[in-house]
Amino acid sequence: MSRFPEALGLAFAAALIAAPVAAGTLGLGRPALPEEIEAWNIDVRPDGLGLPEGSGSVEVGEEIFTEKCAMCHGDFGEGAGRWPQLAGGAGTLTGARPVKTIGSYWPYLSTVYDYVRRAMPFGDAQSLSADDTYALVAYLLYLNDLVEDDFTLSKENFAEVEMPNAGGFVADDRAAEPFAKPHEVCMTGCKASVAITARAAVLDVTPEGGAPAGAETEDGPAAAAPEPDAKAEPAVATDPAPAAAPAEAAFDAALAAAGETLFKKCKACHKIEEGGKNGAGPALHGVFGRAIGHADGFRYSKAFEKLAEDGGVWDAAALDAFLASPKDFAKGTKMSFAGLKSAEERAAMIEYLKSASQ
Amino acid sequence: MSEARSTRRGFLAGGAIAAGGALVGGAARAAGDPAIMEAQPWARHLGDGVDARPYGHPSAFEKDVVRRDVPWLTADAQSSVNFTPLHELDGIITPNGLCFERHHGGIAEVDPAQYRLMIHGLVETPLVFTLADLKRFPRVNRVHFLECAANSGMEWRGAQLNGCQFTHGMIHNVMYTGVRLSDLLAEAGVKTAGKWLLAEGGDASGMTRSIPMEKALDDCLVAFKMNGEALRPEQGYPVRLVVPGWEGNMWIKWLRRLEVGDAPWEQREETSKYTDLLPNGKARRFTWEMDAKSVITSPSPQAPILHGKGPTVLTGIAWSGRGAIPRVDVTIDGGMNWVEARLDGPSFEKSIHRFYHEFDWDGRPLLLQSRAHDSTGYVQPTKDELRKVRGTNSIYHNNGIQTWAVNENGEAENVEIS
Incomplete structure (x- = not known):
């Protein structure tokens, strides 16, 4: 649409009236409303540009972190499994295995606020209020020993916090590297002999060879050659689930489809496809009719270990009770999800779990 | 993984066939090659009609030519990467379905009717464009590679992964159709103080990167087609940024916002990630260009x-x-x-x-x-x-x-x- 079509009506009228179009432009698009810009513009810069009004304490931050973050990042920001470690690592940047956390590596606190507000919690982005975000950032500072436990972070004192690695970055100087200048290369008789010094087959970590336990990882590809014995995730001895016969093959496809839509809020932690692995939560393919607390290799909370001993099965009634109020069904569960209040939504979810169990 | 395994089996079987092939070849000279002497089913019976495959797919014999991931690299599939099967490709263009994927919050399934691109910040007139608006700017076609800055990143300590799909497969090469970013910025009117651009995606990671204005005005595109057809969802449908020669993370997918400012925003992906730690503990930042x-x-x-x-x-x-x-x-x-x-x-x-x-x-x-x-x-x-x-x-x-x-x-x- 042209920039002011509704105000001016027909396009030829716009041409006749000569809309205020700058020289060399086409007059395409329309002006962005201030409230539209406000709705999308949530970025924060190191100089504080973009910080919203508000504040939050370490104490409140701990509550939110425990509920919404600890299942992936660990209770103390140490990182669960391959999820990012957020605290610690001071003094490791020059070592063989650098640990890059908010405290040891991130140069600006604004980046923490910006990122938590735009992308966290993983799978439920942009759901935190400005105050909650201040509180979480305060707690992350506390986990990194940068503030005391009575600290409150606010828009007003934000700029006073200095990050330990603020001076740790340099400009791109690759052009000055010794090999970077144009140079002649040797084409014949360049060396007398050649020997193989390293082989990938020795490591055997290529997917067709199977994955090693607990390989060293970054966000994105691993920086390091994995050490098969390092950081191995403790395997919990779990007997194979007693084969409870899946109740009925039939399910309501329309209801299951509604459940699939609802399941989007679960996907960050639960895999449901066939062969899906345990994540922050247990894999759910085949959960309908499965013994409670028996996902292979998943480390359950004490609450679910107890329920597993009690020997229940995930039938419709058990799933309904759990989904209605997870914390009442299993007091102490690691799952932070508050539950589905609507009986229709629970029915749809159960139907979807049923459909994914066949 | 099972596909990868089947490839190894396929390879071993292929070796056996190749070894046997020499024998068959010898036999063929005496009795005639069965591939020639016997009528093949496809030469005798009718095949599918024209409507059987309204969107064409590769031959069933090419089923192993797919993107693959390295499961141990990342915590989950939503913030992860897979790899282009470079060993199976030829020429210079990567087919759309084989272009490697790197997501930070899964694939955003954007409804093009709800698509909006906003330009604001240090501009004369903050603007909102629909997809139809973007297609009314003059279009250009450019072939460019997109390489993840971490391509070959698993090989720093030594040879690790056995296959160029895994060592080098975080790259693809595509012909983009789109409009010049400079044309869109001119439409909004960049103020003199506007030296940086923040590009933001509409996905669940809200991906953001700061780009210097000089690059934005030089050769960046706002693209809506790849290899002639609409961008694939996993490549940013309906609109992505094209930042030629620079690291792939900057090519914001599902592009929804461009903010003009006077300084970089120091976002997560340009501070805690995509910075290059050196032995002295200092890290290079803004290492945008991809080397030869x-x-x-x-x-x-x-x-x-x-x-x-x-x-x-x-x-x-x-x-x-x-x-x-x-x-x-x-x-x-x-x-x-x-x-x-x-x-x-x-x-x-x-x-x-x-x-x-x-x-x-x-x-x-x-x-x-x-x-x-x-x-x-x-x-x-x-x-x-x-x-x-x-x-x-x-x-x-x-x-x-x-x-x-x-x-x-x-x-x-x-x-x-x-």
Whole structure:
């Protein structure tokens, strides 16, 4: 649409009236409303540009972190499994295995606020209020020993916090590297002999060879050659689930489809496809009719270990009770999800779990 | 993984067939080759009609030519990466369905009717464009590679992954159709103080990167087509940013917002990530350009020599974020002697180039390497040259020379050599 079509009506009228179009432009698009810009513009810069009004304490931050973050990042920001470690690592940047956390590596606190507000919690982005975000950032500072436990972070004192690695970055100087200048290369008789010094087959970590336990990882590809014995995730001895016969093959496809839509809020932690692995939560393919607390290799909370001993099965009634109020069904569960209040939504979810169990 | 395994089985079976093939070939001279002598079903019976495949797919025999991931690399599939099967491709263009994927919050399934692009900040008139608006600007077509800055990042400490799909597969090369970013910025009117641009995606990670205005006005595109058709959802449908020659993370997918400012925003992906840690504990930042690089795609671990000794085609790809590739050298003896490879196919700036080297294999073990030269005179370094300066913890921008060792059976392995 042209920039002011509704105000001016027909396009030829716009041409006749000569809309205020700058020289060399086409007059395409329309002006962005201030409230539209406000709705999308949530970025924060190191100089504080973009910080919203508000504040939050370490104490409140701990509550939110425990509920919404600890299942992936660990209770103390140490990182669960391959999820990012957020605290610690001071003094490791020059070592063989650098640990890059908010405290040891991130140069600006604004980046923490910006990122938590735009992308966290993983799978439920942009759901935190400005105050909650201040509180979480305060707690992350506390986990990194940068503030005391009575600290409150606010828009007003934000700029006073200095990050330990603020001076740790340099400009791109690759052009000055010794090999970077144009140079002649040797084409014949360049060396007398050649020997193989390293082989990938020795490591055997290529997917067709199977994955090693607990390989060293970054966000994105691993920086390091994995050490098969390092950081191995403790395997919990779990007997194979007693084969409870899946109740009925039939399910309501329309209801299951509604459940699939609802399941989007679960996907960050639960895999449901066939062969899906345990994540922050247990894999759910085949959960309908499965013994409670028996996902292979998943480390359950004490609450679910107890329920597993009690020997229940995930039938419709058990799933309904759990989904209605997870914390009442299993007091102490690691799952932070508050539950589905609507009986229709629970029915749809159960139907979807049923459909994914066949 | 099961697919990868089946490929290995396929390879072993293929080896057996190749060995048997020599026998069959001999037999064929006496009795006639059954592939010729016997009527094949496709030569006799009618096949599918024109409406059977309204959107065409590769032959069923090509089912193993797919993107693959390395499951142990990441915590989950939503913030992860998979790899282009470079060993199966030829020419310079990557088919849309095989372009590697890197997401930080899964694939955003954007409804094009709800698509909006906002430009605001230090501009005369903050603007909102619909997809239809964008298509009314003059269009351009450009072929460019997109390489993840972490491509080959798993190889810093030594040879690790056996296959160029995994060592080099975080790259694709596509013809984009779109509009110049400079045209869109001119429409809003960038103020004199506007020296930086923040590009933001509409996905669940809200991906953001700061881009210097000089680059934005130089050759960046706002693209809506790849290889002639709409962008694939996993590549940013309906609109992505194209930042030629610069690291892939900056090519914001599902592009929804462009903010003009007077300083960089220091976002997560330009501070805690995509910065290159050096041995002295300092990290390089804003390492945007991708250096000249090449890799032999066949023979390679996933593409062994199955035909035995005799005429052999070696092929690979080369690229540079600073320009074109006028020359690639290859060696089959581990760098004792080199020859210039034969470049074939179109040559575009900041695009993949295809090279070949045909030779008569005598059946003895080979050590294969390629070395790219770009149009600025830069020569691809060895991995050891890189490590000497950068150590082994910088993750990104590993453009070192790759070595494949080929044994007497034609099987190839990822190795490092003296």
